[in-house]
Amino acid sequence: MRADARRNYERLVDAARKVFADQGGGASMEAIAKQAGVGVGTLYRHFPKRIDVVEAVYRDDVDQLVGLADHGLVELGPWAALEGWLQAYVAYGRAKRTFLNELHEAFEKNPDLKSASRERIFAACNRVLARAQEAGQARSDIDGEDLMQLVSPMCMNSTLTVDQGERLLAMVLDGLRPTVPQTVTP
Amino acid sequence: MRADARRNYERLVDAARKVFADQGGGASMEAIAKQAGVGVGTLYRHFPKRIDVVEAVYRDDVDQLVGLADHGLVELGPWAALEGWLQAYVAYGRAKRTFLNELHEAFEKNPDLKSASRERIFAACNRVLARAQEAGQARSDIDGEDLMQLVSPMCMNSTLTVDQGERLLAMVLDGLRPTVPQTVTP
Numbered sequence A, B: 001m002r003a004d005a006r007r008n009y010e011r012l013v014d015a016a017r018k019v020f021a022d023q024g025g026g027a028s029m030e031a032i033a034k035q036a037g038v039g040v041g042t043l044y045r046h047f048p049k050r051i052d053v054v055e056a057v058y059r060d061d062v063d064q065l066v067g068l069a070d071h072g073l074v075e076l077g078p079w080a081a082l083e084g085w086l087q088a089y090v091a092y093g094r095a096k097r098t099f100l101n102e103l104h105e106a107f108e109k110n111p112d113l114k115s116a117s118r119e120r121i122f123a124a125c126n127r128v129l130a131r132a133q134e135a136g137q138a139r140s141d142i143d144g145e146d147l148m149q150l151v152s153p154m155c156m157n158s159t160l161t162v163d164q165g166e167r168l169l170a171m172v173l174d175g176l177r178p179t180v181p182q183t184v185t186p
Helices: A003-023 A029-036 A040-046 A050-075 A078-098 A100-109 A111-134 A144-156 A162-176 B003-023 B029-036 B040-046 B050-075 B078-098 B100-109 B111-134 B144-156 B162-176
Strands: none
Touching: A003 A029, A003 A040, A003 A050, A003 A078, A029 A040, A029 A050, A050 A078, A050 A100, A050 A111, A078 A100, A078 A111, A078 A144, A078 A162, A100 A111, A111 A144, A144 A162, A144 B144, A144 B162, A162 B144, A162 B162, B003 B029, B003 B040, B003 B050, B003 B078, B029 B040, B029 B050, B050 B078, B050 B100, B050 B111, B078 B100, B078 B111, B078 B144, B078 B162, B100 B111, B111 B144, B144 B162
């Protein structure tokens, strides 16, 4: 894709993400085109069907989430990378919930998309967790798959509020610290 | 219900619980009767339909889980009561998963059953958590509803293994301890 075509594509994806967040996955192509400041014809030229927009936003979300793990591993300390990635994961889950019905449709059309994305995200989680474990900054008795089994279903729960997600992640992060002898008597 | 009728009823429910755990929610009335050591006619006299057995097991599971909270509050220290109740909750979730399809049917027939059970379980969680918080043995920034929002979806996840559930609950319990300044540098 040429640089300007790439920029246009990204602008459409960003606009769609914002519209889905505001209006849910049922938002119209017209609303997305308006948000992007283009005619609806331009949007349809890039994405022949609404489900193609959903898939593009989802793919971009997964790319960003996986990229953030790699970025954190280079730029941040082991604990900060783990904490930052899990916060981003919770935000990713919240965004995904807004177009979950549409995403299920995209997964039906393209079953590999779901499993490949899941694998990439689990691997990213493993990388940031393993580094924190190697540095002695995270408990060693769980792995990234375990951690995802706890945090992912929480994020997919439609009744989870933003505040609740933050409170619970803070608790999970405290639980992720290396285990130390407890001073509290049972 | 007379005492001997009550005992018979409980024997059938216990037998059904075991058969569902071994064979899943699709287990036959014959298998349940056999496990209970009664003729299938006796089973049908108590439970005209298979879904009635599912509902009875579920009601009994909820009663036991709620009763365990009250028992712990009387018999155990605040932390032990919280820990024991959460372990029982994870086991309850695992059992529930074995007859989840059948349970959804029972909920459709009787929508109040789901909401009333949920309320009772959340209230039980609140009681054991609040007591541990009052004793300074659990973090004070979350409530029972928060905690259930984390643990309940985890338990309902069909890919959760027994070991994983135990590891993750241990981590959640560590996260539930009162927050203390961390010695680990980020």
